[in-house]
Amino acid sequence: MRCTLGVDVGTSSSKGVLVDDAGRILATAVLEHEVRRPHPGWVEMDGRIWWDEFVAITHELRAQCPDAEIAAVGVSGMGPCVLLADDDDVPVRPAILYGVDTRSGAQIDRITAELGPEAITAIGGSPLTSQAGGPKIAWIAEEEPDSYARARRLYMPASFLARRLTGAYVLDHQSASQTSPLYDVERGAWHEPWWDRIAPGIERPALRWAGDIAGWVTDAAADATGLQAGTPVIAGTIDAWTEAVSVGAHEVGDLMLMYGTTMFLIATGAHTLRTPSMWTTVGAFEGTRNLAGGLATSGALTAWLRDLTSADYPTLLAEAAASGPGARGLAMLPYFAGERTPIQDPDARGVIAGLTLAHTRGDLYRAALEATALGVRHNVETMRAAGADIRRIVAVGGGTQGQLWLQIVSDATGLTQQVPQTTIGASYGAAFLAATATTAPGTEPRIAEWNPVVATITPNSATSAVYDALFDRYLRLYTGTTDVVHELAGTQREEVFA
Template identity: 30%
Template sequence: MFLGLDLGTGSCKALLLDPQGQIVAEASRSYPVLAPGPGQAESDPWAWWQAVGEASRAVAGACAPRVQAIGLSGQMHGVVLSDAAGEPLRPAILWADGRATAELHALRALSPAQRHRLANPPAVGMAAPSLLWLKKHEPALYRKARWALQPKDWLRLLLTGRALGEPSDASGTLLYDLKADTWALDVVEALGLRSDLLPPLVPSDTMAGHLTREAAQHLGLPSGIPVAAGAADTAAALLGSGLGVGEAQLTVGSGAQVTVVLGEPRIDPTFRTHLYRAALPKQWYAMAAMQNAGLALEWVRRLLGLSWEEAYREAQEVPPGCEGLTFLPYLSGERTPHLDPEARGVWAGLGLHHRRGHLVRAALEGVAFSIREGLEALAEAVPSGKPLRLAGGGTAEPFWQQMMADVLERPLVVGQVRSASARGAALLGAMSIGFPVPRVRFPMVGEIRPQDSVYRKPYERFRDLYARLKDWMRP
């Protein structure tokens, strides 16, 4: 059997896969996202470690002696500053962090050729601007650090004692040359960053080490189990869902991503969308990345004191368009298509007739509208009417699925596996030891077709609201 560990923004998922590619068991353990200051997002890596151990022991159980390999996936873009042994020097800075706005100027000042090879727009929350911020504001820790690792790469260091990176996560750092398929050391030098903080790179399906005795005890597994390099969560999800070249997927978790698998690298000339390495060799994926999906909806739910069941029930009692209420979900800024770290959340159009259910439904609609904007930014990469496969833990509610289909005006296809990133991680574990686990393309259990176009006018109001407020949002 093969264990996949997915280190997400708010929880760790563990999944056990059998040799036929079928899921045997799943478990999840959560941890908090910290906000030490306005626009900041951090996590305690030791909280990740605790959750990984609990989730692993929950799924392994009596099957522990049969686990042949471990694969990893994890949230992208963050920075874990650590010593040589993996001891974190400070909380991890996450992808949703917006503190490094001023540091984007250094990335925009790179030569056109350098920016083209990075293949991605400068955005806060990525490793390069976060490292520039750390160098400026926490210079002693920056000098003391041995490694600046992506979250799942830090986890692998604790599991194996080896510090390594791999292309799918590295390509999301703004320090990676997509054309040369390696670290962009000239960019690192131009930014004045330390190249020795970056770990050596190996392919995603490579055996990156073996489980140490201490880590094995923590995970409830035998020591010496091979551990794969693994992949970024979105790349792992594409593998775990069985998507082929040209197919598109919508993933809704803390953020939302629309992705399409490519057989060759195609850089967006407008630099509104992203291009990253996939988990498999000679594959890439284009992505529209929206920062605030489950992140914003969970904030609204907690603010209003609702359970998820209550939130969905009250939202369904409100008509589409929320009787004039519009929600901008940009609580942590926004990437696609605005690339605006200073964007902020808004409820606009409130009246005495609005109730709690209006606030919830407006939030759901606002997240769906932001996904549509991202989808439109991908343009011809995802042609009009092309179905999207659903993935991620935030896509299970039928009412929410139908709303997204109606807003996007295209079919959504539901598969049998929700933990696609953890499944992709387990597959990479199997591949790392040469085990031919079939990359099962899960049968679809349903298709949600758009029922009407009632959201067109509310969507235009949504777009107009941001356009009118974006200058007002500036500090």
């Protein structure tokens, strides 16, 4: 049976899927892993895990479906990450993850001052923030010079897998556009003067689009994985963009909401939009532009509450539903790991306001769900103020399995959400891209046929007044607590580094 393999390396797990020519899922596999947080604001991972888990997942999927003829391989992964490797492609240190890792603040300030904020925005699309890859590279060069001296190549999860599978050293345009300020979003090419200045000694990877074939499985990779030598492998891209592909939310006017460990939003348009508090990138496909944003916590926050209260998710969801809109007078800021967009504040921290002895864990869990929903609203309003034309909202990710969370987001934002049949996420999108890349012209699969919409979540107008008032409090709670919270963040750093 002809099929395609899709593997995605995420923040908390790697997922794999085998999909047939009609988009039916034949087999799935998941391997969980953990990030390392050695200091406040540091989030990193041993990049060698990515290949090890790819190999293990591929063997597991082939064992589940021994008759599968894997015609192509799709890869995807969290990002933008910075994994520097030596001449032998051995990582010189753990990978520094995307915007949840906020260690490069000094480099952001220095590079911005040296290059100028207007020039950075004109070339790279966005101001430098904790999401940008360039300052993370500079941090390694400045803080760990011995490691940097051995570094020769730059990888993200998808490109690292493509390298191990095919020997090709490539990076897709979308991922490259998040290594700001090293990539020119208008020219669609590396900005060589700034690359040589910020990443000296690092070879520039060849640029490809997400669905382009990066290369073909080598004999060595075939021996390790059991894949057939010569099998084509796509370049792949960052998981959020691959998730958008998996649900068909990559057309002009679309907005994708990814419910995962973090919450991610991608609005797609035909023209470049710039705003200081969001991320301007190129799209997964040639000719598209994105305005993107992300919450630093989402599923990570609900998992924290689950672990803290020793209750399972069904129990917490039932209790949160009973709590009702407004969580019986609680307001929460979800900034437990700092915050990315639109406030771009790595020193933000979680705040719970209004607590009394009468409040329950269900109220707290409801307040957490509402906090993430209000964070989505804050991002959407910022995108629209920048000129984003949002016509269709598609939800994807593990959080879509819970009706309550979806309904709260629709109620808090006033947005209707479409939920597709398959919400397994980026691994499915990677398999689709691989199928498209290896299908004869004119017979390419259509994601609307692979993965049709099966549910629509509409806002409940009866709750609009509650959430309008709560959103106002949400905004004022942040501004009203910022000074104290920043002092506490500084104390946290001092205690760790003392």
